[in-house]
Amino acid sequence: MFRHRNDLPVEGVLPPFDGATTWLNSQPLAPVDLRSRVVLISFGTYTCINWIRSLPWIRAWADAYADHGLTVVGVQTPEFDFEGDLANVARAINEMDVRYPVAVDNDYALWQAFDNHYWPAVYFADAKGQIRHHHFGEGEYEQSEMVLQMLLREAGTEIEQGLMTIEPQGVEAAADWSSLGSPETYLGYGRAVGLASPEPVVPDDRQLYSAPAVLRRNHWSLSGDWRIGSVAVRLDQPDGSISYRFFARDLNLVMGPPATDTPVRFTVLLDGEPPGPAHGVDIDAHGNGTAE
Structure with a gap:
């Protein structure tokens, strides 16, 4: 060739x-x-x-x-x-x-x-x-x-x-194409699919969302006071969470603080537990990280 x-x-x-x-x-x-x-x-x-x-x-x-x-x-x-x-x-x-x-x-x-x-x-x-x-x-x-x-x-x-x-x-490693079972997923209402929270979406305004008892594969939910915009979701009060059931070696999330001078701490759990050696680049073994 x-x-x-x-x-x-x-x-x-x-x-x-x-x-x-x-x-x-x-x-x-x-x-x-x-x-x-x-x-x-x-x-x-x-x-x-x-x-x-x-x-x-x-x-x-x-x-x-x-x-x-x-x-x-x-x-x-x-x-x-x-x-x-x-x-x-x-x-x-x-x-x-x-x-x-x-x-x-x-x-x-x-x-x-x-x-x-x-x-x-x-x-x-x-x-x-x-x-x-x-x-x-x-x-x-x-x-x-x-x-x-x-x-x-x-x-x-x-x-x-x-x-x-x-x-x-690290993050540059090739995807696990042979076993990858989850697609790219958008959270904003413009392209979102798979939202499992039972509450109706209120576009561009605050709403209290909750997680269902069971998430199906490739579905996600919000819990807490969130604002769903056209391309992103924003947490308006502390202690909110995003849950996503996926099938893949890696999970990547695009996220950031609301202002460049306000770092936000977050925690990632894998099946409800700290990720341990499976943690990624931006979090530690306990699942703790900071968006800044």
Whole structure:
């Protein structure tokens, strides 16, 4: 696969990046800055677990092939409003050790220029500024690296190294696809499914919710004084909880305090008990964590 240039037909022309809101890790990149360079464009948003799990390969390629003629450009297109906050983005990419240029795409200008619809998505442009390949979602990392090597060879670079072997750890570890039994779940009323609390939803206003005696798989409930908005739920009084019955190795929740200067402590229980060695990155073995 991808052994000959005919395997990679021209899909279009690399759009300029002049629609970016701002740039991180770099001055704004113009076509002249990318002339004669192979370019990998990586669309993502920093709370997207699918993009996070693809990041080890993007980082590794950016480091390994930079001196061979590759430029990696990240495009941060927010799914949620808070992901457009520049301070949040800057902190996230620093914590994730993203050192390549990142175009912040708050106005969706680059998303539209590429006619993109997915997080993550990668586009591969040759040294002539032509898009030659793309991939949507996770996976196919070997094929993607083969594309990079082929485009670099087309540009006149000798590539002798083999394909990389990467073993991501922690939150970046690949999903347990063979046994994964729970989907991505949204809590806001705009896209929510599976809410099992018996009380009627009061959109954008406070309501006391309760948990049912039994939760079915892939259903969730609220307990306490909550406000269900279009994209998120907000706890208006202490001591509320979210319950979710899932079937997977990992569970990830996008959450944060109502104000950046007000950390909120929380506790996670697994089947009613502290998670112990099964705890994740943001909590300890007792299930305690702080959102800040």
